[in-house]
Amino acid sequence: KAGVTQTPRYLIKTRGQQVTLSCSPISGHRSVSWYQQTPGQGLQFLFEYFSETQRNKGNFPGRFSGRQFSNSRSEMNVSTLELGDSALYLCASRTGGEETQYFGPGTRLLVL
C-alpha cells in the first residue's frame, strides 16, 4: 500500500504571497492531520480533517486554513506569508478507527 504523499516537496515563496500544500492519505484512511515543524517551536498540530469536516484546530492564526475533498485528499493554505512560516509541513493520515497517524515526507517551505 502506498504511503502518505505530499506535494510539492520543496517550495520557496516571498513574504505576502500565499501557498497551497497538498496531501494524499494512505488508501482507505479518512482522517488527515497537518503539523508544522520549526527549530524553535518543534512539532505543532495545525488541524485535522475527517470526512471533509474539520474536527480539531491548533493554536494558529486564521491565515492557516485547510480543506478535505471527498476522496480524502487534503490541502492546506497559508495566506499572507510571513518569514516565521518557514517550516517543514507534515501531513499524517489514519483510518479514523485507529489512533496511529502515519506521516508523509513533508513539504519544506522557505519564505524569503
Add this chain to the structure above:
Amino acid sequence: AQKVTQAQTEISVVEKEDVTLDCVYETRDTTYYLFWYKQPPSGELVFLIRRNSFDEQNEISGRYSWNFQKSTSSFNFTITASQVVDSAVYFCALSEIRDAGNMLTFGGGTRLMVKP
C-alpha cells in the same frame, strides 16, 4: 493541558552501545495513547510503537524495547547494540482520545548520533 518532555536534546554513543531515550508526559485524562516516532534526515516521521494507557506491558521488537510506567508518567525507549543507521531524531508523543478526533502532542525530540 497535555505535555510531553524529552529532557535529553542530544545523545552521542559509539556503535554497539545501549542507549535509553527518556520521555515524561502529563495529562489529566485516564485514557490516552503514547507513541514513539523516528525522524531521519529526510524528514519523514516513521512510526515505531503505540501504547494505550491501559497496557503497561513492556514491549521488545528486535533491538528496540519500551518501558511504560504509569506511576511515573514515563515511556522510555531503549536501543540495544546501537547501529549507525539508528542515528536520527526520536520523538515521543501523546494523544488524548476524544470523540471529536485526535491530535498528537510531541516532545521536543532527542537527536541520537551513533558513531562508528
